[in-house]
Amino acid sequence: MxxxxxxxxxxxxxEGGAGCCIGRTDLPVDPRKAKRLAHRxxxxxxxxxxxxxxxxxxxxxxxEVGCWLARWGWTHRVDPALAELDFGTWEGRGWASVxxxxxxxxxxxxxxxxxxxxxxxxxxxxxxxxxxxxGACVVVTHGGWLSAAAWLTRGAVPATSxxxxxxxxxxxxxxxxxxxxxxxxxxxxxxxxxxxxx
Numbered sequence: 725m726x727x728x729x730x731x732x733x734x735x736x737x738x739e740g741g742a743g744c745c746i747g748r749t750d751l752p753v754d755p756r757k758a759k760r761l762a763h764r765x766x767x768x769x770x771x772x773x774x775x776x777x778x779x780x781x782x783x784x785x786x787x788e789v790g791c792w793l794a795r796w797g798w799t800h801r802v803d804p805a806l807a808e809l810d811f812g813t814w815e816g817r818g819w820a821s822v823x824x825x826x827x828x829x830x831x832x833x834x835x836x837x838x839x840x841x842x843x844x845x846x847x848x849x850x851x852x853x854x855x856x857x858x859g860a861c862v863v864v865t866h867g868g869w870l871s872a873a874a875w876l877t878r879g880a881v882p883a884t885s886x887x888x889x890x891x892x893x894x895x896x897x898x899x900x901x902x903x904x905x906x907x908x909x910x911x912x913x914x915x916x917x918x919x920x921x922x
Contacts, residue, residue, distance in 0.1 A: 727901040731768070732863045734870055735785040736761050737894045743818050747811040747842065747868065753785040761864075761895050762792035768897070769862060777860040781806040786864045805855040808866035812842030834885045848872050857902060867891025870898050877901070 736757035738746060769776065776798040780790035787802060794800035814822050822840075830839045838844040852872045857863065874889040877900065892898050 727903045728861070730857050730861055730863060730900050730902040731772075731774070732865055732870060732873065732898045732900060733761065733765060733789070734867055734892045734894055734896050734898075735781070735783075735789060735864055738785040743820070745811050745814045745817055745819055745822065745840075747808040747815060747866075748783065749816045750783050751785060753788055755788070757895075758785075758788040759792050762789050762796075764895070765789070765862060765864075766793060766796060766798075772861075774861045775859065777801070778862045778864060779803050779806065779857060779860045780864040781808065781866060781869075783807060783866070786866065789864045801858075801860070803855065805851050806863060806865040806869060809839075809845070809848050809868040810842035812838065812840030814840035814842070831885045834888070845872070849876065852876060873900055874898070 736753050738751035738753050741749070741751050765778070768774075776793075778790045778793050778798055779801045780786040780803070782802045782804055786806065790798075790800040790802070814826075826840070830837045835845050835849075838847075848868065849872050852869060853876065868891065871889045871891050
């Protein structure tokens with residue numbers, strides 16, 4: 725299996741999202757934080773001699789980082805495959821206001837139940853598997869997406885919510901071994917590390 729490194733950053737913290745379920749809720753991000761992360765990505769890409777291509781989620785908290793890089797001459801592509809999990813009717817609600825029985829129903833069938841009638845974890849995992857960087861080595865995406873990619877490197881689907889990997893911190897880089905299209909567009913089987921503060 726041939727694989728290459730894809731460097732995936734989690735977006736900066738969104739404004740107004742504390743304590744809320746904001747999968748597809750399109751909250752803004754502080755422009756200074758988006759620019760700061762874009763600077764870090766640009767510096768990392770320069771050191772690692774990566775192509776100046778970035779692929780981002782369409783949601784503003786990721787996309788605005790790509791927009792800053794585009795201002796500096798990068799190619800910026802937007803791919804819906806990088807979007808966060810869709811939480812359906814839970815979107816934008818405080819976690820404390822989501823009925824306990826709905827959360828329990830999700831935990832009881834963690835992989836196949838669609839929280840809030842949105843998107844199941846199984847659907848997210850398929851979406852991560854189908855993502856094709858197409859020449860890019862830099863992506864900006866979301867915590868749930870990165871947790872799904874981390875799980876796929878382990879080679880199995882989690883049976884329970886307790887085994888689901890925690891998301892990286894905001895602005896954190898995760899290096900993934902990504903297989904080519906000929907290898908079923910599947911992330912590599914080894915997690916190649918998370919780098920705090922990059």
